[in-house]
Amino acid sequence: MRTFEKSSKLDNVCYDIRGPVMDEANRMIAAGEKIVKLNIGNPAPFGFRAPDAVIKSMSENLTNTEGYSDSKGLISARKAIAAYCRSKNMPDVSVDDIYTGNGVSELITLCMQGLLNSGDEVLVPSPDYPLWTASITLSGGVAVHYICDEQNEWYPDIEDMKNKITDKTKAIVVINPNNPTGALYPKEILLQIVELARQHGLILFADEIYDRLVMDGLEHIALASLAPDLLTVSFNGLSKSHLLAGYRCGWMCLCGDKSRAKGYIEGINLLSSMRLCSNVPAQSLIPTALENLEDAKKMLLPGGRIYEQREYIYNAITDIPGLSVVKPKAAFYMFPYVDIEKFHIVDDEKFVLDFLKEKKILFTHGGGFHWAKPDHFRIVYLPCVDELSIAAESLKDFLQDYQQCE
Known part of the structure; x- marks a missing residue:
């Protein structure tokens, strides 16, 4: 009898945010156990709600968004995104340079499929958001991981990046603000990355979906704003800042000098057309959402929920013997x-996995973000302080007697 196996293209692909440990958590839930999920950035289960004005905008447009839109998206949505790009000093972005997507994930995959031939290399941070490595691999490329330095606020190690550029390198991925570390890169680091791309004729891919979730009075700098002479593909969306993860509302913008990428852009246009368009009702709320940016800011100020949860879990983790963490x-x-x-x-x-089974709390291991050593894990601090307190106390108790058996 003929059997069917998964494609060999998946051999080096992982997505452990929803991987084997999550599978075990789901088995425990099915058996009636309550699990606290600190593994994924999904605001809704923790009581976060989208702004009323945004929900109202989409509901009012439902009867007008029953058909396909242009493959790039509604013109009203793309005009609003173009205005947002101008506010971030991103150069040379017209409505024709903007593509809406079913979340950023779809657009990342589209961009990699349109660019990469077998063996082409793309520099990706370590730790990374694993979709980048997966999309590059499935597109026939090779993800080459450059190190982000924990001793230097998790900033990219520029020397390591230099050493990993070859004649096969086509692009550099920059995730800023960073997932999983919560790092925010300063201008001097970004300028050094831009200069590397300039010297080697590389495309810049800027994953900036957390650009509106910045704390401590700091400001996010759009990578494209520093590279008007290069092609920068910037990715953003509403899933996090407007608490709309389930609506799958993202976009990407082609910024800067596109003169040497006409063939690549033709490929992007073809792939964009093949998927017809992104979710049209979700597109319809983009103009209203980008007019309502203050709600997210309130959560990030002292006294705001995200800020206070960060303060609590940072202090709780640093108080546990054997643990340390760079403050996001x-x-x-x-x-x-x-x-x-x-x-x-x-x-x-x-x-x-041992922690999950004993304490019924779900983290993601560092290897799931292509971190080479088994010495890190990621915490999502979306739950309220009471739940974070239970998690921290459980972790402290767990580690008092934990000795892993090989």
């Missing part, structure tokens, strides 16, 4: 270090 400046993630010698940890996936 943006988004709602942190990437703690765990002393693997103290706890004899050789497998970080087993570490989070």
Whole structure:
């Protein structure tokens, strides 16, 4: 009898945010156990709600959005996005340079499929958001991971980037603000990355979906604003800042000098047309959403929910013997270090799985973000402080006696 296996193209692809540990959590839930999920950036289960004006805007447009839109998206949505780009000093972005998507994930995959031939290389941060590595791999490319330095606020290691550029390198991916570390890159780091791209004739891919979730009075700098002479593809959306993850409302913008990328843009247009268009009702709320940016800011100020949850979990983690963490400046993630010698940890996936089984709390192991050593894990701090307190106390209790068996 003939059997069917998964494609060999998936051999080096992982998405452990929803991977084997999540599968175990789902089995426990099906058995009637209550699991606290600190593994995924999904605001809705933790009581976050989208702004009323945004929901009202979409509901009022439902009867007008029953058909397909232009493959790039509604002109009203793209005009609003173009205005937002101008506010971020992103150069040379017209409505024709903007593509709406069913979340940013779809657009990342589209961009990689349109660019990469077999063996082409793309520099990707480590730790990364794993979809980038997966999309590059499935498109026939090779993800080459450059190190982000925990001792330097998780900023990209520019020397490591330099050493990993070859004649096969086509692009550099920059995730800023960063997932999973919560780092926010300063202008001097971004300028050095731009200069590398300039010297080697590379495309810049800027994953900036957390650009409106920045704390401590800091400001996000759009990568494209520093590179008017290069092609920068910037990705953004409403899933996080407007708490609309389920609506799958994202976009990408082609910024800067597009003169040497006409063939690539033709490929993007073809792939965009093949998927017909993104969710049209979700597109219809983009203009209203981009006129309502203040709600997100309130959550990030002292006294605001995200800010206070960050403060609590940062202090709680640093108080646990054997753990340390760089304080995140943006988004709602942190990437703690765990002393693997103290706890004899050789497998970080087993570490989070053991914690899940004993304490019924779900983290994601660092290896799921292409971090090479088994000494990190990611916490999503969307739950309220009471739930975070339970998680922190549970982790402290768990680690007191934990010694991983090989």
